[in-house]
Amino acid sequence: MAVQQAGAVRGVIADGVVCTLPVPQLVQMLTPAVPPAVLQAAGKLGYLSLIVLYVVTRKTNLLATSYVYYLGRPYHRLAEMNKFCTTLCPPDENMLAIEFSCHAGDPIWRSSADELLALSMPHLVQDGILEPAQVVKKFLVRAPNAYPIRYLGYRENLEAVRTHLEQLPGLALLGRTGEYQYIDSDQCMERAIELADSIAAAGGG
Ligand SMILES: Cc1cc2nc3c(=O)[nH]c(=O)nc-3n(C[C@H](O)[C@H](O)[C@H](O)COP(=O)(O)OP(=O)(O)OC[C@H]3O[C@@H](n4cnc5c(N)ncnc54)[C@H](O)[C@@H]3O)c2cc1C
Structure with a gap:
């Protein structure tokens, strides 16, 4: 081997x-x-890909539960890290995972963290989840083979x-x-x- x-x-x-x-x-x-x-x-x-925009914030209680699935949003799921475990983030920090399912190489896959945040922010504001001023930092994680597709x-x-x-x-x-x-x-x-x-x-x- x-x-x-x-x-x-x-x-x-x-x-x-x-x-x-x-x-x-x-x-x-x-x-x-x-x-x-x-x-x-x-x-x-083939596999569906996933790109996750992690947004660090000091705001707590972003969601009513640890994760929520969405239709009619550019992302398909939001997850709040401190709702999984209160010691997951450093003290006084919380993190929102904004998950986009996509195909590797497509426009979403190629988007930067700034572009994905700009795409998401109007919906996050409208849903009372996060305001631009509450973003401390952000980073992306790309998983090219996240979900096996049942073609x-x-x-x-x-x-x-x-x-x-x-x-x-x-x-x-x-x-x-x-x-x-x-x-x-x-x-x-x-x-x-x-x-x-x-x-x-x-x-x-
Ligand atoms: C954002 C996100 C949230 C999730 N949330 C949940 C959840 O809440 N609950 C839940 O149960 N599941 C969740 N899952 C799913 C869960 O993470 C997966 O089902 C699980 O990790 C799959 O385990 P695995 O060992 O099959 O694959 P992986 O954990 O992906 O392991 C595959 C390994 O193969 C390695 N590998 C791949 N290609 C190569 C190569 N060419 N050379 C060398 N190494 C290679 C990778 O590096 C990796 O270490 C989530 C997944 C994601 C991405």
């Missing part, structure tokens, strides 16, 4: 590989190359890819991205524990 770390590529001999990479990327990396039909099926799987026919394409990958000894797919399943953190952890147990039971750990 070739591993790229800090720009350098080195070879690693492993008994097994647990893969959390996006499925289409993994399929393109394998040597020997996967059959063209598998490559084609993997190419039809028409995705089951057949995923099945074709999985059937091929399952024949490769020592390779296990894991997690939302790796398994192409829309599962939450708790399910990801549960599956990771189960996989670790099965690897250990097979004498691998």
